[in-house]
Amino acid sequence: MLWCITCVDKPGDSTARLSVLETHRAYLKTQDDKIVMSGATLSDDGETMTGSCFIIAADSRSEAEAFSNGDPFTAAGVFESVNITRMKKSSFYPNNYEKA
Numbered sequence: 001m002l003w004c005i006t007c008v009d010k011p012g013d014s015t016a017r018l019s020v021l022e023t024h025r026a027y028l029k030t031q032d033d034k035i036v037m038s039g040a041t042l043s044d045d046g047e048t049m050t051g052s053c054f055i056i057a058a059d060s061r062s063e064a065e066a067f068s069n070g071d072p073f074t075a076a077g078v079f080e081s082v083n084i085t086r087m088k089k090s091s092f093y094p095n096n097y098e099k100a
Helices: 014-019 021-030 061-070
Strands: 002-009 035-042 049-057 079-087
Touching (some): 002 035, 049 061
Antiparallel strands (some): 002 049, 035 049
16 A cells, blocks of 8 residues: 655754754665655755655555654654555656656
Protein backbone atom coordinates (compact mmCIF):
# COMPACT_ATOMS: atom_id res chain seq x y z
CA MET A 1 0.00 0.00 0.00
CA LEU A 2 1.09 3.54 -0.64
CA TRP A 3 0.84 6.27 1.96
CA CYS A 4 1.27 10.02 1.50
CA ILE A 5 2.71 11.71 4.57
CA THR A 6 2.56 15.50 4.47
CA CYS A 7 4.24 17.46 7.23
CA VAL A 8 4.00 21.21 7.80
CA ASP A 9 6.79 22.94 9.70
CA LYS A 10 6.04 25.14 12.67
CA PRO A 11 6.08 28.69 11.31
CA GLY A 12 9.15 30.80 11.92
CA ASP A 13 11.34 28.05 13.39
CA SER A 14 13.88 26.92 10.80
CA THR A 15 16.52 26.38 13.50
CA ALA A 16 14.86 23.16 14.70
CA ARG A 17 14.88 21.75 11.16
CA LEU A 18 18.49 22.69 10.54
CA SER A 19 19.67 21.32 13.89
CA VAL A 20 18.60 17.75 13.02
CA LEU A 21 18.85 17.84 9.22
CA GLU A 22 21.81 15.45 8.98
CA THR A 23 20.22 13.04 11.49
CA HIS A 24 16.99 13.19 9.45
CA ARG A 25 18.89 12.38 6.24
CA ALA A 26 20.68 9.47 7.94
CA TYR A 27 17.30 8.13 9.14
CA LEU A 28 15.88 8.29 5.62
CA LYS A 29 18.80 6.21 4.34
CA THR A 30 17.81 3.46 6.79
CA GLN A 31 14.27 3.58 5.39
CA ASP A 32 15.04 3.54 1.67
CA ASP A 33 13.23 0.22 1.23
CA LYS A 34 9.96 2.01 2.14
CA ILE A 35 10.44 5.39 0.46
CA VAL A 36 9.00 5.78 -3.03
CA MET A 37 9.60 9.52 -3.15
CA SER A 38 10.36 12.23 -0.62
CA GLY A 39 11.40 15.82 -0.37
CA ALA A 40 11.05 19.13 1.35
CA THR A 41 8.09 21.33 0.52
CA LEU A 42 9.01 24.90 -0.34
CA SER A 43 7.56 28.38 -0.30
CA ASP A 44 6.46 29.81 -3.64
CA ASP A 45 9.84 31.46 -4.15
CA GLY A 46 11.50 28.01 -3.93
CA GLU A 47 13.86 29.14 -1.19
CA THR A 48 12.26 28.49 2.19
CA MET A 49 11.54 24.95 3.40
CA THR A 50 7.98 24.73 4.71
CA GLY A 51 7.65 21.03 5.47
CA SER A 52 8.18 17.55 4.09
CA CYS A 53 6.33 15.14 1.85
CA PHE A 54 6.86 11.40 1.71
CA ILE A 55 5.28 8.75 -0.46
CA ILE A 56 6.05 5.42 1.21
CA ALA A 57 5.13 1.78 0.77
CA ALA A 58 3.86 0.30 4.03
CA ASP A 59 1.58 -2.60 4.89
CA SER A 60 -0.59 -0.62 7.33
CA ARG A 61 -1.36 2.80 8.76
CA SER A 62 0.50 1.83 11.92
CA GLU A 63 3.63 1.09 9.86
CA ALA A 64 3.29 4.48 8.12
CA GLU A 65 2.85 6.15 11.52
CA ALA A 66 5.94 4.35 12.83
CA PHE A 67 7.92 5.66 9.85
CA SER A 68 6.78 9.20 10.59
CA ASN A 69 7.29 8.91 14.35
CA GLY A 70 10.83 7.62 13.79
CA ASP A 71 11.82 10.69 11.80
CA PRO A 72 14.17 12.92 13.82
CA PHE A 73 12.21 15.94 12.54
CA THR A 74 9.14 14.57 14.35
CA ALA A 75 11.09 13.88 17.55
CA ALA A 76 12.62 17.38 17.47
CA GLY A 77 9.21 19.04 17.15
CA VAL A 78 9.87 20.50 13.70
CA PHE A 79 6.35 19.84 12.46
CA GLU A 80 3.21 21.76 13.32
CA SER A 81 1.13 19.03 11.73
CA VAL A 82 1.47 15.61 10.11
CA ASN A 83 -1.17 14.08 7.86
CA ILE A 84 -1.02 10.43 6.80
CA THR A 85 -3.30 9.40 3.93
CA ARG A 86 -3.56 6.11 2.10
CA MET A 87 -3.30 6.55 -1.65
CA LYS A 88 -3.56 4.64 -4.89
CA LYS A 89 -1.03 5.00 -7.69
CA SER A 90 -2.83 5.97 -10.86
CA SER A 91 -0.38 7.50 -13.26
CA PHE A 92 3.12 8.86 -13.47
CA TYR A 93 3.96 11.69 -15.81
CA PRO A 94 7.77 11.82 -16.04
CA ASN A 95 7.79 14.87 -18.30
CA ASN A 96 5.66 16.96 -15.96
CA TYR A 97 8.11 17.61 -13.17
CA GLU A 98 11.24 19.63 -12.74
CA LYS A 99 14.33 17.51 -12.25
CA ALA A 100 16.55 18.53 -9.38
